[in-house]
Amino acid sequence: MPKIVPYFPNKLISWYLQNKRELPWRNTANPYHIWLSEIMLQQTRVLQGLPYYLKFVEAYPKVEDLAKAPEDEVLKLWQGLGYYSRARNLHTTAKMVSEEMNGVFPDNHKNLLKLKGVGDYTASAIASICFNKPEAVVDGNVYRVLSRVFGISTPINTSTGQKEFKQLAQQLIDEKQPGTFNQAIMEFGARYCVPQNPDCGNCIFNDNCVAFQQKKVAELPVKIKAKPVKKRFFNYLVILSENERTILQQRMGKGIWHKLYEFPLIETSEEVNLSTLKKLQQFQDFAKKINIETISLFNEKPVVHKLSHQHLNTQFWIVETLEDSENTVPISEIGNYAVPVLIADFVSEFFENY
DNA sequence: AATTCGGGGGT
DNA sequence: ACCCCAGAATT
Structure with a gap:
């Protein structure tokens, strides 16, 4: 395992509090809103998902409103965002929460995982942001930040790689403010430790970043090539x-x-x-x-x-x-x-x- | 473990 | 052209 930098979480959160974007799903712990935003942002850039989030919150202020809507209407509102199974699963879960759970979302990772369209990442995001549970998220940003800072070259799109990064993230998470930590590492990956040409010279971690020290920033993270289209x-x-x-x-x-x-x-x-x-x-x-x-x-x-x-x-x-x-x-x-x-x-x- | 699910933006 | 994006479900 890589050497853990003890102050990594504090430094990261400090950066986040000074550099985070103001987004409508920040500064709320409403599970409906957090769930909605997390589903929409799966494999989707914040700026692409944002207008859809605003549309949905206006059209369906509460999970019961989404549950009562016809499926065709939900798909129409989702039009253009892609990965339409997300919209169908969103509707299924809204009906489940509304009709079988008294409109109350599960408050832990295990039960969140039972919801259609909610996988390990989304369950961790909701559990940490809404319910202060120490569940580390691992998304594309987390892979990139951790692979570089800790110099990990295990391919991220393999099951062993996913386990390794999940375990590392779980070791690093600030258990007193897990939601903030999770959002901080994702925001840092999205805004600073970007895929191409990151500004490593001014990075807060460049004293400890293995990739920067070894000039391997451009090589990380490692990902196995996809098949041709x-x-x-x-x-x-x-x-x-x-x-x-x-x-x-x-x-x-x-x-x-x-x-x-x-x-x-x-x-x-x-x-x-x-x-x-x-x-x-x-x-x-x-x-x-x-x-x-x-x-x-x-x-x-x-x-x-x-x-x-x-x-x-x-x-x-x-x-x-x-x-x-x-x-x-x-x-x-x-x-x-x-x-x-x-x-x-x-x-x-x-x-x-x- | 590998494949399949969109669409947009960056280089 | 190629890569990536606050991944999940299915095969």
């Missing part, structure tokens, strides 16, 4: 009926965007032209139900929507029809549905002057 090819059929209606479908299977809405989709193994598209069985099945008047490609070059693990090469096919088929919605009401950013961007571009 997959390319997928999406063809959306954008129906336009004479009375200004279109077809939206809810994604129901596994995979990305579960329970969000989109236009009828035909996925292919490569980019297709109109003549190839028309030969596909999926297209012909679709054409049996819809009386297609005209069809044309909206975007000459595919829109490449980049997710962390796949690139979606997307073509939008404009399909004009005369009469309505089943399940159409007014074009003016598309904005009421939770859709992926890929769809939202197309809608705002295409229908802006429609």
Whole structure:
């Protein structure tokens, strides 16, 4: 184990109190608010999550309000934040706390872990911030700070690495102010011990930082490379009926965007032209139900929507029809549905002057 | 233990 | 292009 610096927590907290950002979930110990913020900030930058937090607190002042909301409404408010299972689990947990726990969140790590969408990190965050329990959090910031200060080169995305860093964080935590310590080390990682080009020359820890002493700051933390991203090819059929209606479908299977809405989709193994598209069985099945008047490609070059693990090469096919088929919605009401950013961007571009 | 879940921002 | 972000659930 690395040599523990006894004053590390005090120095860290001192830095935090002078440099912390004022955020709406700071200076509160309301478990509902802390839980909400922690779910939203999973794998998400503070500045990206902040407007969503404000929207949710206004729309759902109490956990009971969130519990009573329809799932589609919650997903719509979450639209654009990504990782939509968080929104579905958020809603599930709100209902559980509201209906089965008398609206009271669990006050310890073990029981917090039982909540959907709450893992080791979030359970520790809530337990420490709301209930003053000495549970150390380990997030991306903590990995970076500890790997550098203590010179630990164990890969952070392995189970042994996760155990090692968790144990170290647990040794370091200030048991008298665990919530403040946890927020301090994360804030320090987010604002000072940043991934690239940190200002080590002026760092409060540079006398003791192993990475700085050994000039290995840029090498830490160590992370095993991810696999290359997959390319997928999406063809959306954008129906336009004479009375200004279109077809939206809810994604129901596994995979990305579960329970969000989109236009009828035909996925292919490569980019297709109109003549190839028309030969596909999926297209012909679709054409049996819809009386297609005209069809044309909206975007000459595919829109490449980049997710962390796949690139979606997307073509939008404009399909004009005369009469309505089943399940159409007014074009003016598309904005009421939770859709992926890929769809939202197309809608705002295409229908802006429609 | 490895994979899969978004989207935005920085370099 | 590649990396990272106040991770969790599923395979």
